[in-house]
Amino acid sequence: xxxxxxxxxxxxxxxxxxxxxxxxxxxxxxxxxxxxxxxxxxxxxxxxxxxxxxxxxxxxxxxxxxxxxxxxxxxxxxxxxxxxxxxxxxxxxxxxxxxxxxxxxxxxxxxxxxxxxxxxxxxxxxxxxxxxxxxxxxxxxxxxxxxxxxxxxxxxxxxxxxxxxxxxxxxxxxxxxxxxxxxxxxxxxxxxxxxxxxxxxxxxxxxxxxxxxxxxxxxxxxxxxxxxxxxxxxxxxxxxxxxxxxxxxxxxxxxxxxxxxxxxxxxxxxxxxxxxxxxxxxxxxxxxxxxxxxxxxxxxxxxxxxxxxxxxxxxxxxxxxxxxxxxxxxxxxxxxxxxxxxx
Numbered sequence: 001x002x003x004x005x006x007x008x009x010x011x012x013x014x015x016x017x018x019x020x021x022x023x024x025x026x027x028x029x030x031x032x033x034x035x036x037x038x039x040x041x042x043x044x045x046x047x048x049x050x051x052x053x054x055x056x057x058x059x060x061x062x063x064x065x066x067x068x069x070x071x072x073x074x075x076x077x078x079x080x081x082x083x084x085x086x087x088x089x090x091x092x093x094x095x096x097x098x099x100x101x102x103x104x105x106x107x108x109x110x111x112x113x114x115x116x117x118x119x120x121x122x123x124x125x126x127x128x129x130x131x132x133x134x135x136x137x138x139x140x141x142x143x144x145x146x147x148x149x150x151x152x153x154x155x156x157x158x159x160x161x162x163x164x165x166x167x168x169x170x171x172x173x174x175x176x177x178x179x180x181x182x183x184x185x186x187x188x189x190x191x192x193x194x195x196x197x198x199x200x201x202x203x204x205x206x207x208x209x210x211x212x213x214x215x216x217x218x219x220x221x222x223x224x225x226x227x228x229x230x231x232x233x234x235x236x237x238x239x240x241x242x243x244x245x246x247x248x249x250x251x252x253x254x255x256x257x258x259x260x261x262x263x264x265x266x267x268x269x270x271x272x273x274x275x276x277x278x279x280x281x282x283x284x285x286x287x288x289x290x291x292x293x294x295x296x297x298x299x300x301x302x303x304x305x306x307x308x309x310x311x312x313x314x315x316x317x318x319x320x321x322x323x324x325x326x327x328x329x330x331x332x333x334x335x336x337x338x339x340x341x342x343x
Contacts, residue, residue, distance in 0.1 A: 077161040085134040117142055119171050135171050155180050256285055256335050257308040269306040285335035296327035309333040
C-alpha cells in the first residue's frame, strides 16, 4: 500500500519540484541558504551542510565504477538512446508545460505516451512563443539501465544525456519514484523551510490574536463609555424632571395668595364677633379654620365674600359654648388661585 501511495504521489511531487525549480523564489532561497552557509562556523558548516561533489558516469558503464557517499552520481546517456526535439509553444502553455507536452507527445514520437518517459526544458521566451527542448526515452530502454546500475550498487541522483556535440544537456530523466532519499545535508534546507513556514504561521496567529485582543479592549471601552452616556442621560432626565417639578411648585406657590393677605382678608370677612383659634394652610392650598362666633351659621356667607378663599363649607356640626355663649365651628376652604401675571 505504501508503494502504491508513493507511485500515486510521485507525479504530484515531480510537478511541484518543476514549479519550484522554475520559480524566482528558488533563486532567492538558494541565495539565502548561501548567506546562511557563509555565516556558520566551519565545523558546523561541514556537519550540517556537507559539500557533495557531482560525478558524471557514462553509459554503458565501465568496470570499476563505485559510488562514494560524498559524491552525487549522474548517469549520462549517449545521444543515440534518447529523442531530442525542439518545440515552439505559446507562452500560455508554460503554466503546465509537462502536461501540455504530454498531450502533444504523439505528434513528435512514434511511440504512445504511456511507453515514453520525457522531460521538457524552456530554452528561451519570446513575446508570444517559447522555445522548448523535449527529451524523451522509451521506458523499456530506461528501466534496464537503471536496474543494471542498481545491481552494481550505484545510487543515481540524476540521469542526463548528451547532445549531438557530446555535451551534457543538463536534464534529469530519472523517474521521481526512483530518486534516492534526501541526505542529511539535503534535509536541512527542508527543515529550514519548514521552520520558516512554522514561524511565519506563528507570527500570523500571534498578530491575529493581538488584533483580536485590541478589538475586544476597544469594544469593552466602547461599552463602558456607552454605560456612562446612559448614566449621564438618566441624570439629565432626573434633573429635567426635578426642574419641572420645582417650576410647577414655584408656579403653584406664586399663584397662591400670601399668608399675610389671607389673614387680612379673613379679618375683614369674619367680623369682630368671630374668634379664630386655629388656622392651617397646607401645600395644596387647603385652608382649615376653627374658632367661635356669635353667629356661626352666617360664616359661610361671609367667607364667600373673601377674595382669597373659595369653596367654603363646614366640617362637623356647630356646637354652643356655655362659658363664652358663642358657637364653636370648624370649616374648610380653598385658596383662590391668582392669575399667572399677578405680582
